[in-house]
Amino acid sequence: MVTQAPLWPNSLHAVRNSGFPAMRSSQLPLFTSKNDPADAQVASHRLLVRAGYIRKQASGLYTYLPFGDIVHRKIEQIIREEMDRFGAIEVSLPIITPAELWQESGRWDIMGKEMMRFFDRHEVAYALGPTHEEAMTDLARSFLQSYRQLPVNLYQIGRKYRDEIRPRYGLIRCREFTMKDAYSFHADEASLEETYQKMRECYRAIFERCGLKTIPVEADSGTMGGSSSEEFMVASAIGEEVLLLCSDAQCGYRANQEKTPYVGEPAEPIAEPPAMEDFDTGELKTVEQVAALTGKSPRDFIKAVVLEDAQKVVVCFIPGDRELSEAKVKNLTGLLDFAPAGAETIRALTGAEPGFTGPVGLKFADGETLNSKTVHVLFDRHLAGRTGLIAGANRTGFHKKNVTPGRDFVIKNSADIVAARAGDLCPKCRQSKLTETRGIEVGHIFKLGKKYAEKMGLTVLDASGKHLVPTMGCYGIGVGRTLATAVEQNHDERGIIWHPNLAPFWVYLISLAREEKERSMCEELYHKLKQAGVSVYLDERDERAGVKFHDAELVGFPFIVTVGKRAVESGKLELTLRRSGEKLLLETDELITQIRKMAEAKAP
């Protein structure tokens, strides 16, 4: 008999501090279904529901059934162990956050409808926390007094609430989800950098233990505000973000599209073009239409895109063959809840119908006020130095040709506002082309800076007794997303294929026992596995063999062991490896040794 302490550090019993790494179907039933759910579009959603890991309660809200809960806890536990190893401290903040804190940081008004808000009986406003920068900064200011207490990295694993515009793809985009969020506080930039690098390493370790292949990319820090930022993406066709990767592996540039600078081709020098003039384009409005009319390339056009929100009108001019990066414009201008400008706004701005907007002769200049909104005029930096371009004439039915920036109009604000795309030159090596892939974000680390500490009055005394505003870092991981993407990456047409570190149990033990001898052999094996620290789920349902085989493959534990008449007759047990489908006939002790060996090899 093999008797050892459980080798499985993140086992169910370790997670729950009570030992039952073994379970039987009579105690913990399966929740599998033969039908695919009608509302599932993607593999992880379909399989997790069908295999009985999760069940939908309402749009974007999921119940974790026992198997799903176990996997979820295992991921949490891996995160805990790694965060602890890298020096972070676990706390647990309330899910409910008072409006007061959000008002202090100024985010009560900018978080928008995504934040779920409510009032208590005293009419005091609260939100269900979509994130916890404010709450954690509030905690920090309550106990941080000296630079000697820094750095400190506090984390929690808890539910977050975001009233998503469109919940989608099962666990991948929910309204309630579990997130590990950590916030670090530092006396100086160097200390923040050190922790940031530790977290980069920590995240790599976490995802590796989860058996998840991630692509770390440079990212946009979005509404959080901050500088350095890295996202951990899982490559997937259903990914909602576009990543740009340098085709030269040596260069290794990888970034979120929103962050990737557009490196344009250098402008060919052209002799001074003739003076600009209007020409009749009638009903033709788009770059493509006018290009077809004139025989010019879209690259020789100035495309206008006008965005507006409640406070601003932003007029953007970009090369005609490119798309505007709304993310870049948003970061530059601070637009909130914006949309393409309405026809009314365009008419006021240009004196013409929409479709004829150009940089020459706008009715409002940068900084002026239109309908109580501030006008911003932005030029893509690649327009400078170009000559002889075509642009809207701000006159219905007309465009201008021979338009030359600098000569015919002044470029006051110039920036990179074009979206990079596949085929562009890599902004890092400037040699190779970029390629595109889609990804799902499972983790995000970034340097927050002093924004929250400043707004919320978090200070400590430095060595000379002066007040010092700590600088912060912030590090998140979506637990449910990690679970779902693990399934996205590891499944086949029969079901899920769990990594041993995430599987609810290692072994799915199928009892096909009809005779007493078979039954006792199965029981004996069950106990031996249990005692050897090999977690095992015994399917002892009164079902046909086929049903059990199908369910075993659907729920996806890494090892399937079958005990029936054949085992009693031959003395050998049948071990099926879920991933490869390979079948091995082994004697009991050998079986246990083999399983431990294989599971360990896959485990870190």
Added chain:
RNA sequence: CGGGAUGUAGCGCAGUGGUAGCGCACUUGCUUUGGGAGCAAGGGGUCGUUGGUUCAAAUCCAAUCAUCCCGACCA
């Protein structure tokens, strides 16, 4: 919020004005038993909700709610 679609039994679906059905699941019995068993007998639905048209509505009309898909937010 804009555009599209769908709400009928636990799940998946059919049913275009005249007695509410099918497959799976469920209950009971007999047979069967290493890849989603067979036979027999059962149980289960205010047809999302409200209102309207009609002798008669799951079916036609209106409103409303919910869910899903396509676009803007994010772990």
